[in-house]
Amino acid sequence: MAPDRPVPRLRWLIPALLALAWLAIGAFAGPFAGKLSEVASNDGSAFLPSTAESTEVNELRAAFDETDATPAIIVAERPGGLTEADLAYLETASAALADFEFNAGPPIPPQPSAETPPEAAQLIVLIDAEDDAAAVEEIRTLLDTDRPEGLEVLVTGQAALGADLGEAFAGVDGLLLLVAAAVVAVILVLVYRSPLLPLLVLLSCGFALAAASAAVYVLADAGAIDLNGQSQGILFILVFGAATDYALLLVARFREELISGADRFAAVRKALRATIEPIAASAGTVILGVLCLLFSQLESNRGLGPVAAIGIGAAFLAAVTFLPAVLALFGRAAFWPRRTAAGKGAGRSRLWSSVAGLVARRPRVVWMTTAAGLVIAAAFMVQLKADGTAQTDVFLTEVDSVAGQEVLAEHFPAGSGAPAVIIANADALDAVLAAAEVDGVAEVAPKTDASGQVVEAEGLVEIDAVLEDAPDSDAAMSTVERLRDTVHAVDGADAKVGGPTAIQLDTLETSERDRAVIIPIVLAVILGVLMLLLRSILAPLLLTATVVLSFGATMGVSALVFNHLFGFPGADPTVVLFGFVFLVALGIDYNIFLMTRVREESARLGTRAGTLRGLVATGGVITSAGVVLAATFSALAVLPILFLAQIAFVVAFGVLLDTVIVRSLLVPALTFDLGRAVWWPSRLSRVRPLSRK
Template structure:
């Protein structure tokens, strides 16, 4: 269908019509992002605690913004008067979704001075907004505050350096962090799209030296992106899925990286067949027959792997599943329909100026020009690798295993962090605000924890026990619920960063201590009468949820991909060693990534969600290359001895796999250009894993294992007569 004179144009027209219709009738996914969606299940202890606090202690409910006023030489009475003026202004004219504001304007100025930091330089003004307030609204509210203060004092305090003797203002806490996180991704989708397109175009031009051939894959990927975006927007608009800016940004990179790979798989076969067939239509039919199975299998591998994220409890994982899998599915369809149709239209001109021709066509062309025929040469490097892996398989295998084992050993040394602030650039508003608070107050002021207990009517005071904990700086006065006198709350301020691992680890200790105090008062069922809320408790639940998802999803992915390989290759042996090599390369990539990030870039810990993200991508994408190369060997072993099939298969696929791997690694490395540490770390580790698969696993380790196993590599598949003859000769 994609090669007929009429049908190929029909295919192209169908994609154009679909792209136009969907674009003009459905909303773009970028217009339907929800960057404040919850990441934790509703039954998570911290979520339950925060809901209870919101209902029973309304003054403590909402999302806090910490307005951090600072003057390096010390705050003046005029500065405090400005703080009081803003307090009155926001009380008289509340911001959208504003829920609570301490009435600082009602406090006498001398008393207000008591809340200034000991060094006299800093004052923190809390401002609360309603739960689930859209980040866009929060951002507009902060802009309103900035405009009001700027108009009042005559300078923009948001842009005044915090080490200046002028009055500066920074907004940190959960609101400031949320707004800054969204701001980092604002426009990132377009920047990533532009950078990725330029990068892929340049790499394709360098590899194939054909302008048209560099554009054709981008056309295919572009149409896939245009079709995917409104479909995702439609699904998000109807509440079927939730998408955020981070998922869309990474989806863009994945789509262009993996999509270009699929196009290259087809293009490489088409170029080879154009040297065997004078008819470009026959060449495309042969190329499609040889490559379509591998492309479809590779696409399904990624789609199924990504769909496993639907079972994740952690929201960010869950939100990735549909955008990623749908984009790859549509890209796979484009690679199997639109791209073949485009190649059929342009034919040999696609490869201009290095046009592939049959021997007869080259001879006729050379005769016409009076020149000698230039014979096509197979890649020398591919032939050399094919020779090495078939003549010295043990040397290759042991060398690869030693390298990977050493690197994988470093993966056990990785430290993980759940501190979102550490992923921000140092000059971000919320991070600067936190630094000011840490220097002038306790760093725990950024996000206090709230402990709530049900006393069953008993006289209990947890404050002394809480104050006795090494990690606690201060404990606010006990507050009793107005609707339920048995409920008491305590606001606890840590003496360290509330996002640090040590603070996160203290949550169970706080809960245990509170339960112990209740038991001492002869209260029963104490495990149901203690709640700990706040950002630190949320991060504790995030860590537990992430680890639980890893424990559940990684085995599911391994099983599903193994079954796909088994169905496609019909070989238990091949399935085992193909999965084993990919898993080993994943741990090696994590280890090498840690070496670079920790020892060369000074990173103390990587973001806790990265292992699962990297595993999903590296295992699924790694099997892409496995499938493409092994399918070539499988076809050839039907007509030639196994070792010869391996040599030919490696030589045939080494060029396209190298090209595809370079492009895929380069596209993931684009993520490292964003000022967001979690994407820098994810992009680096994934790019390293892809390069390892491209230059070590695929050309050396897998073929060497196949060569060493011989006919056993295909067990329990049937062995051809040619293979039996070969075995008899050894």
């Protein structure tokens, strides 16, 4: 075919203006992706609902102390016994730390362990600083000065754990972005076999991320939404994955139109007209799905909902404005060196023709076999240990705060420096003290002033209960549950138990409640969207069932991999919740891509022939989209955080299972077997096709 002919000015002016507008958005908003960490918070206590008992305790404690101090525990260990030089070093360090500006008060002097001779000592510093991480870094720098040879000195406690967690998330806006972009670029080059088209798609992803980052930054800075490191990482991955998926669908249809003989402008119009509905439905479904997280009582989950929705919205806008504009401007040149002349390269895929042939020959065997395999895999879901993990288990690499906690637990009551906090009426002090002496509590004492008098504030007293076990352990949470049972039973005390362990316990219980409430809401929302899109009841019910079955199989395989291959200590309940939201919402994406094309073809050819034509037409695109999305979510594993590594595996494996098995075999075979009845009760289930070619 001859090169595209000259066209009226407006036909290229509008695409050029759209491209320039996105370039301006990218230039202005691009820096915000690197600034999101400035408005992110990883403080777990800030995410609990106001009705949580530990939240109420935090509010009541303000009457006793105007500062918001966080403990940093310095633990020193020398096997065989501390020397005089070691103890002198710790005394010097304590004196130096007393002059630091971030102190909430004088450090608690070094306390040797109970062994004879003592092999360890602990020194507690209460940090009152806007940036706990910077304060912990100063402490660690000080402790490296003149340290006796052979003495191991580590900083742990809540402040150090928070600092190490922040350090682990430091790669979100650097390493994660680089890995995600590189992975997408490699896959796109393999898919398109073109140097220019992957660049255009990556530009679309980059502009979408810039726009989303700017919007999230403004909202988080204004306090309208809560942002943490996990949400930030998921935002980056979602934008890259979704924008690439939408681009694959649009570009594939654009190439079809070019091959059919349309000029580049007509091809863009036809491609956009044909794909705007499934892309919009896909984006809308994911947006509605993630917004269901607003029903969560955990602010961290609630914050992810609008953050992810903004990311998907930006990906959609870039895919249906910027990408069509640059495709119109570049035309066939975008695919170079692949041929897109009329009639060239339009052959049907042998692979997907073979798959369609298998579905046509043995549809019932195909769907029953694949469904049975998924059911067997889903049966292993009961082995998933999703009842929470210790805070020290969230790290996949060695960090000082975790090593320090282990040393502390070996030589002292492990809850030293992070006690459970009881707030009670002052006139019930003695009864509460007696009730607080439960199994797992090493020491109970009320807060006193310099003269040793019990401090009262507004008729209340504050009591510290030092736990025998590490404050983030399951044993410590069990102790807090016992503690709550006994002090709640004290008449007239109105006692409440808070502190770091109680915060973790309340977070776990709230997460389990969220999972039970949000999952049914997500299913109802997605089922409603499918019914509106497909104008059917039976097809949406079947499609939703396949997605749920795929999710169950994914979690079953994940349980086996986590327990026996990776040896993970467990999982947080939010892994199941987030996995469900993303897999169901994104799995429905591929259902939409497939079934909207099947519906289009069924109106002309009949449901069975339309199913096979739709499968062949979309099989390569959907599989490529699944590979891209799986690869981008896998990039989350570069951050050394247990939760993100688990989400990376769950979503990556689930998406591949969905695209390779569910969308390629189970759904087409079911649709083919049912025939036009699948569209019941819509008109398509009753009318004959316009053509049987």
